[in-house]
Amino acid sequence: MSESIADTGVAGEASTETTNGRFDEIRTLTQNGLWSNNPALVQLLGLCPLLAVSGTVTNALGLGIATMLVLIGSNVTVSLVRNFVPSEIRIPVFVMVIATFVTLIELFMNAFTYGLFMALGIFIPLIVTNCAIIGRAEAYASKNNWQLSAIDGFMMGLGFTLVLVLLGAMREIIGQGTLFDGAELLLGDWATVLRIELFAVDYPLLLAVLPPGAFIGMGFIIAGKNWIDHKREQRSQTDSVRKVERARVTSA
Amino acid sequence: MSFYIASSPHTRQRRTTARLMQLVIVALIPGILAQWYFFGWGVLLQLLLAITTAYVAESLCLHARERSSLSALRDNTALVTAMLLAVSIPPLAPWWVIVIGVAFSIIVVKHLYGGVGQNLFNPAMAGYVVLLISFPLQMSSWVAPVELTGQHLSLFESIHLMLFQYTSEGYSVEQMRMVASGTGLDAVAMATPLDHIRTDLSQGLTLSESLQAPLFSGLAGLGWQWVNLAYLLGGLFLLQQRVIQWHIPAALLASLALLAALGTLLAPDQLPGIDIHLFSGGTMLAAFFIATDPVSAATSNRGRLVYAALIGLIIYLIRSFGGYPDAIAFAVLLANMCVPIIDKYTRPTTYGHPRRKLQ
Numbered sequence: 096m097s098e099s100i101a102d103t104g105v106a107g108e109a110s111t112e113t114t115n116g117r118f119d120e121i122r123t124l125t126q127n128g129l130w131s132n133n134p135a136l137v138q139l140l141g142l143c144p145l146l147a148v149s150g151t152v153t154n155a156l157g158l159g160i161a162t163m164l165v166l167i168g169s170n171v172t173v174s175l176v177r178n179f180v181p182s183e184i185r186i187p188v189f190v191m192v193i194a195t196f197v198t199l200i201e202l203f204m205n206a207f208t209y210g211l212f213m214a215l216g217i218f219i220p221l222i223v224t225n226c227a228i229i230g231r232a233e234a235y236a237s238k239n240n241w242q243l244s245a246i247d248g249f250m251m252g253l254g255f256t257l258v259l260v261l262l263g264a265m266r267e268i269i270g271q272g273t274l275f276d277g278a279e280l281l282l283g284d285w286a287t288v289l290r291i292e293l294f295a296v297d298y299p300l301l302l303a304v305l306p307p308g309a310f311i312g313m314g315f316i317i318a319g320k321n322w323i324d325h326k327r328e329q330r331s332q333t334d335s336v337r338k339v340e341r342a343r344v345t346s347a
Numbered sequence: 348m349s350f351y352i353a354s355s356p357h358t359r360q361r362r363t364t365a366r367l368m369q370l371v372i373v374a375l376i377p378g379i380l381a382q383w384y385f386f387g388w389g390v391l392l393q394l395l396l397a398i399t400t401a402y403v404a405e406s407l408c409l410h411a412r413e414r415s416s417l418s419a420l421r422d423n424t425a426l427v428t429a430m431l432l433a434v435s436i437p438p439l440a441p442w443w444v445i446v447i448g449v450a451f452s453i454i455v456v457k458h459l460y461g462g463v464g465q466n467l468f469n470p471a472m473a474g475y476v477v478l479l480i481s482f483p484l485q486m487s488s489w490v491a492p493v494e495l496t497g498q499h500l501s502l503f504e505s506i507h508l509m510l511f512q513y514t515s516e517g518y519s520v521e522q523m524r525m526v527a528s529g530t531g532l533d534a535v536a537m538a539t540p541l542d543h544i545r546t547d548l549s550q551g552l553t554l555s556e557s558l559q560a561p562l563f564s565g566l567a568g569l570g571w572q573w574v575n576l577a578y579l580l581g582g583l584f585l586l587q588q589r590v591i592q593w594h595i596p597a598a599l600l601a602s603l604a605l606l607a608a609l610g611t612l613l614a615p616d617q618l619p620g621i622d623i624h625l626f627s628g629g630t631m632l633a634a635f636f637i638a639t640d641p642v643s644a645a646t647s648n649r650g651r652l653v654y655a656a657l658i659g660l661i662i663y664l665i666r667s668f669g670g671y672p673d674a675i676a677f678a679v680l681l682a683n684m685c686v687p688i689i690d691k692y693t694r695p696t697t698y699g700h701p702r703r704k705l706q
Contacts, residue, residue: 300447302481311455318459 121246128250135258135313136320140227144218145259146309150270153277155263156256157211158218161200163252166228168196170248173236180237189232190223197223210280227255258316265312270303272296364463368423370590371636374581375430378632381577382434385492385570388505389438393445394430400449401429408458424463428452431471431637435629435676436478437489439500442509444485448474468683469643472676479676489539492562492570540568540627542672544619553616568627575631582635594651595644596634600625602659610667618667628666628673633658637675643683650686650693657689658682
């Protein structure tokens with residue numbers, strides 16, 4: 096796990112000189128964050144909140160956005176102070192930075208989305224223990240400039256949020272047949288219209304609502320990602336085989 | 348003259364998986380007949396639904412995994428899984444309960460782990476746990492035995508109840524309690540003996556007071572004792588046919604009986620005795636049919652003794668102190684998780700070699 100964090104961190108530090116290199120770096124960051132090094136699907140970091148609060152799309156979205164904001168904030172700050180922090184005490188410093196941002200977010204949510212704040216409960220302060228955040232601070236932000244670190248934080252946060260929302264949607268649909276139930280907790284009173292009832296259930300499938308459902312759903316999502324990767328690899332292999340055949344025909 | 352040369356093992360009888368599973372199915376028949384006699388048509392309807400679902404799910408999975416479906420369908424393993432789950436759930440549970448349970452057993456527990464012979468967990472019991480966790484209400488509305496109701500719901504009413512959750516006169520299983528004929532008995536729905544004892548004990552009654560209920564006028568609850576004896580009979584047939592070895596049933600029943608005896612000695616009026624533990628709930632079905640699943644059980648004989656004793660221990664602990672009246676499924680799954688470590692520490696020494704030291 097730590098290897099996969101490390102190898103993306105140093106990826107494009109040297110290539111940030113030219114605008115072309117910078118563009119490439121942003122592309123790599125996007126690809127890594129959303130797919131090939133997705134914090135939830137590949138690094139398997141931050142599973143605790145992922146599994147605990149993904150019962151509905153609203154909860155998932157709320158926690159995902161909160162994590163994303165913390166990740167951007169901590170990445171930028173860590174990147175800005177990276178040259179002033181002795182490497183012996185960098186971890187405590189990073190943790191303090193992250194804790195500050197988590198506290199900020201927690202107070203914000205307490206003030207503006209009180210219902211969601213109550214629904215997520217302990218999992219908001221627990222964002223500070225999300226390994227994905229300290230992982231990015233250590234692997235990327237402490238080695239790159241603040242603009243790229245911000246993009247990295249955004250992409251990693253987005254990747255995390257997307258998985259969280261997907262899992263939340265799966266569990267909500269299977270468990271209670273709705274989508275965006277309780278969206279007003281996050282978005283204000285108008286959002287009650289967002290609630291979609293796909294089918295009415297007399298008895299919720301409690302398995303999907305309870306934590307075991309999160310583990311099973313997560314297993315399915317990871318399996319799905321691996322399956323897509325496998326198919327892609329197969330396709331690229333058959334492509335290269337075809338090229339070889341063409342080369343033989345021309346040489347003959 | 349030519350000699351046919353074959354390597355060991357030199358068995359005279361060729362036993363395929365399909366044949367073994369057939370014997371298991373045959374051995375299940377007395378228990379199923381007993382359940383049908385005591386609990387009505389629902390049992391057979393659940394079996395029918397479960398078997399259909401199992402075959403559909405199995406063919407879909409085999410198709411998706413690009414395996415030849417016919418030979419795998421013929422090995423009867425899906426059939427046994429479906430039957431074990433069907434006899435474990437309440438006979439008048441709505442149709443979708445058994446469909447969801449069997450589909451989960453076959454698709455997730457069996458095929459996602461690699462199909463026949465690869466599953467870590469007993470598919471039927473994993474399916475049962477999914478149902479128990481997801482639909483606690485439906486999974487606890489058992490049917491009263493025929494000795495108390497006098498007669499069964501008719502076949503038509505049973506089907507109606509399973510499809511629409513109401514009889515043709517508009518009563519749900521729960522409401523049937525209300526229309527009981529004067530005696531104040533439940534007409535259809537009723538707690539199982541273990542559930543009954545559990546509720547009474549939690550309300551401060553003593554065991555002897557709880558056993559005064561009309562449900563207990565024999566060994567371990569009307570209906571249930573005979574069902575358990577029928578499964579015991581089927582289990583003995585399996586032993587005689589050498590489909591299973593004695594280790595698992597013996598160790599499971601012995602550990603459960605020992606603990607029950609200990610419990611009776613220590614707290615005779617709070618903990619049910621040996622008779623209730625052995626002949627009520629799903630004990631015999633578990634000992635001879637569920638715990639003996641060759642795939643998810645321990646492999647060596649010594650390992651099987653440990654494995655089955657562990658199941659007995661967990662069953663006793665959950666029944667006596669846990670949150671559920673019966674605990675076969677949880678006990679079997681928990682013991683399944685321990686199987687790799689049991690196997691590691693009970694590996695038999697090879698003949699002629701010195702005893703291995705454990706690393």
